[in-house]
Amino acid sequence: MIEMKHLYNISEQIKMNNNNNNVRRDEESPISSNLKQLIKELMAELLGTYMLMLIGCSATCAYVLNIKGIPDKHVDYAGVNYCWGFGAFVGICASMAISGGHINPAVSIAFATLKRFPWQKVGPYILAQVVGAFLGTATAYLVYVDQINTQHDLDPLRNNTDLRAFGHALSTGGIFSTYPAPHSTLLVCIIDQVVATCSLLISVCVVVDKNNLNVPMYLQPFLLAFVIATHAQAFGFNTGCGMNPARDFGPRLFTAIAGWGFNVFSPLDGHYWWTVGIVGPTIGAVLGVWIYYYAVEYFYSPPKPVDTIIDGIHERKPVFDGPVFGRKPLTGLPLDRCLSRLGQLSHFDTYNKETVCDGVLVDLELCDTAGLDDMRRLRYLTYLETDVFIVCFSIVSPKTFHNVINKWIPEMKESLPNKPFILVVANNRTLDGQWEYFETVAQRYGSGL
DSSP: OOOHHHHHHHHHHHHHHHHHHTHHHHHHOSSOHHHHHHHHHHHHHHHHHHHHHHHHHHHHHHHHSOTTOOGGGOOOHHHHHHHHHHHHHHHHHHHHHHHOSOOSHHHHHHHHHTTSSOGGGHHHHHHHHHHHHHHHHHHHHHHHHHHHHHHHTSTTTTTOTHHHHSSSTTOOGGGTSOOOOTTOOHHHHHHHHHHHHHHHHHHHHHHHOTTTTOOOTTTHHHHHHHHHHHHHHHSHHHHOOOOOHHHHHHHHHHHIIIIIOGGGGOTTTTTHHHIIIIIHHHHHHHHHHHHHHHHTGGGOOOOOOOOEEETTEEEEOOSOSSTTSSSSOOTTOOHHHHHHHHTTOOSOEEEEEEEEETTEEEEEEEEEOOOOGGGHHHHHHHHTTOSOEEEEEESSSHHHHHHIIIIIHHHHHHHOTTOOEEEEEEOGGGOTTOHHHHHHHHHHTTOBO
């Protein structure tokens, strides 16, 4: 049980002490830990988007440039779409445990509108995603540059550079960016991208919603790849189905520089690239997450807080009532059974409660992380927005305390070195003089106890 006001005050005091202890360390380091963490996330987004574009554009090159129809080099339209999907799979796997695996500005903006992603990171994320898309396109171009130049030497592309981008069956601009089909109007293209990206984000929410199917995190990239490939196949006829502003603008900028000319920005009177490539997917993504929220998440029943009385400690309200440690409540269970339940953890649970501390409305989120060694990379997802760590151990099971010293504290210090943490001792009635030792440990690491 946790008294929220008491916990809030402790965490604030620990933050102050931690800041004082780390003044010298911060002075010696020109880059703050928060900036280092942001750079780490941006590099993950850059790499993830790079891999998406490298694999996707390379597959499209193999499809478009095989004008002679060589059988053993043949890639069909469905194969291209599923290469895009599995390019997304690699990109999401590369970045999910670090940055969340957005690799799409529309996703970052959409989740920011739900307050599930900080707005101050949206701009840097978009920049990293566009740069990654630009570099991934450039790499695919270098791999296929000879075949691209060979196609550009064919009539009528040889004498008309404007046709290199779009407008002819041999045009190559569509290898990298999206372009409207000859029959498509601007309005149809915008509707196409709004609907496609809306459907995509609803599907993404279904996969990542822990309170719905609770899909294991290690399966989510595979399912998201299948979702992306399916949408590319279903909505690819009018525009090529970008659904990703970085995936469209980064390659378009590269092709403008690399020889196709600024004609790449001219489709549909110059309005296509920004309305269909950027605005449409963004609107669709925002609509998608909010439709899912009001259709599904809004009706979830939040965990109900309960008043508890424990041996002279009155009116303490727990942050949660029930399954934060696994799927069944631990309230009222003997300690040995609690430890048994804790040992079976293999997933992550998050619970929220709004409370007022010193006149300030605080959104207190308690995230219980899976402790298995093979979940370590996934735990970093829960660390990114952490304000204070709560580390629990029991003297009934000495191994839990050894894990605190040898595993959890080093892991926390490695991921977020300046974040405070609180050591919580279970069953303190049987300490028998050990309290001083635990206090020494807490002081050594700058923790509350």
